[in-house]
Amino acid sequence: MSQKVLLSANEAVAWAACKAGCTVASAYPGTPSTEILENVAKFKDAINCEWAVNEKVAMEVAIGASIAGARALTAMKHVGLNVAMDPLMTYTYVGANGGLVVISADDPGMHSSQNEQDSRNLVKFARAALFEPADSQEAFDMVIAAFEISEKYQVPAFIRLTTRTSHTSTVVDVGDDFGPGKVERKPYVKEIKRYIPVPMFARPQRLKAQDRTAALRAFANETPFNRIEAGDRRLGIITASVTYQYVKEVFPEFAVLKLGFTNSLPAELVKKFAASVDRVLVIEELDPFMEDQVRALGIPVVEHATELNMLEMNPARLMALRKELLGDVDVPEVRRADAGLPTRPPVLCAGCSHRGVFYTLAKLGATVTGDIGCYTLGAFPPLNAMDTTICMGASIGNAFGMEKAGMKGRLCAVLGDSTFFHSGMTGLLNVLYNGGKITTVVLDNRITGMTGHQQNPGSGKTLCGEPAPVTDIGEVAKAMGFKRVVRVDAYDLATLERVLKEELDADEPSVVIAGGPCRIAAKLMNAGTYEVDAAKCKACGACFKLGCPAIERGEMSADGKRFKSHIDPVQCSGCDLCRQTCKFDAIKKIR
């Protein structure tokens, strides 16, 4: 009997991969895509799954499995797809053997990303197939279809999710007798004209890739994932993805061309739909990906002043559009009560092992190129200890570039262990090779923290919780040829200051590994409690500079000008940093 389950689209992808007989899955974590592999791991008996060190490697592992004839899946956030583009661009020439499904989770509105980019452009660029689910049921159905399409047309097949689909749970019918699908691995035949695209072989493959694009266009016109929903023909709306849901809510009475398969765009179906309605309106999230192609078919599209092509789509924005186009709705006045409210930004946890490093770097007046992770929060007041953040692994190249440009002073790159393994290693080697003198600090907490504590090559465990070799970052640096490699306890402020000062001022490149566990992952959030002795506290404010959420303003000092500090016993996790900043011995451990 058919089984109905409440699943997020991320979960639905994992369930579908299992049902479709996928046997290999590889990914690097990144919000909003992370839960895909975490849920694939629940089917680890059927699917050989792993955290790769980065998205490019994940893509290469999945491609290798596809070449071997297996059904394979890789998943990443939109910026991760940038990293994985190189192998993808060529594999679309080679053509998939076993089905290859790629999940790209975009983050419109940048809920937890440094940019918002529309992955659909990259999918078109790579000549791959593209599905855009509007809810978890579609994500489930489309992943299963994507494996079939990938094999039938020999193309990598993409599922484009967005934060709103990835993290929305909806009811999914997973079918009768849900369980791992059994699909025979396709034979691998050695075939250098196909798998080795040196120029003389790549040229004919280029032509084949073109044929596949044409075949996909035919498929797009026939698949039931692209459908016309009848309605008032005075306006016809072309839409896809979760945006379809907002259209159904705000423009319920009009005809809709609901597209689930958008690369290639179904030209014939679009023309047929356009011919059946008075005016065509295209509503999509982020870039005018479909709209530009519809216009290129010679179909006039309704123009409007309401901006829809950036930031996250929502029903309120479509209400504004409807008001502009039809004038038959009022965008209701909404009462607000947040004037003057203090903000509640994310902060480094109480006791975070990154805090002491940023506190010290700020004290030393270093110019800090940062990276992607929890530690990006070191940029904010009161730490103010970061100058730049560009992308995964960029910290090292950025600091070195500053040095090359002639910037003086203490130049320091800061990145986490997982980011170091992801793409910091190559940048580090470049510093050594090209005679740089910058200091690289690796915040080694042995976990991928920001995305919710995933294992990595430094943590000693795999995605499935099996033991794994532990890679020592200091030994990696030494093997590269770095002479100055220092490991320091991230909770020892005096040593941190001495070591960082020494290394920043050294006339050679150096690597400092600041070690300390992630307190959430290591279950240390309740490891101890400290207290401020108000009689001894001179209200000097030194401990406030740590920016610890457990340290609050306490009573007023005798001169009535400053606040003494107070420690919230619930939030304090007993890291000891504040005690080390106090010159008056006013802070002590009570538990």
Added chain:
Amino acid sequence: MKTMNVSLVGVGGQGILLTSDILAKTAALAGLDVKKSEIHGMAQRGGSVISQVRFGEKVYSPIIRDGASDLLVSFERLEALRWRHLLAPNGRVLINDINMTPITVSSGQQPAVTDLDARLKNEYPGALYIDAMSLAKSVGNTRAMNMVVAGALSKLTPFSVEVWEQAMRERIPVKLIDMNIKAFETGRAAVNY
């Protein structure tokens, strides 16, 4: 039934996502169409958190429009003001009677709100308040605070206690379930509606 829109707001770490999970499961077990949408990631580190649950015969958008939440559940007092714009004109409000000082205030970067009581009273004259922290302590575990709130919230939904409990059993580990159900019942008993 008409689609019901519930917004749950508060501070990272308060158990909001588990609560909205259980609400969504309850609605699904009751045979309704349901969508539960949440934003996490950066929000995990002590920031503001929001989760939205919609249920009814057929639900399209996972996002609830501003001014369209039939029920606003705030796990913290200040956050209740921050998300005022979500509430529908005749919507109900449930507030967990607890203050969590934002770091921007405790560190002195931004001024504290000194007239919070008056502002809450003015915005939400008919709000239900629940002291979920004290009630959770009374059942033996402050970490069950979210299930105390869930119990109070259950009074404002059309679902029976049995369905709520079934959803909790599907979502909460066996060794913690009795304590959580006790917390839920305590919360349910604590509000009159």
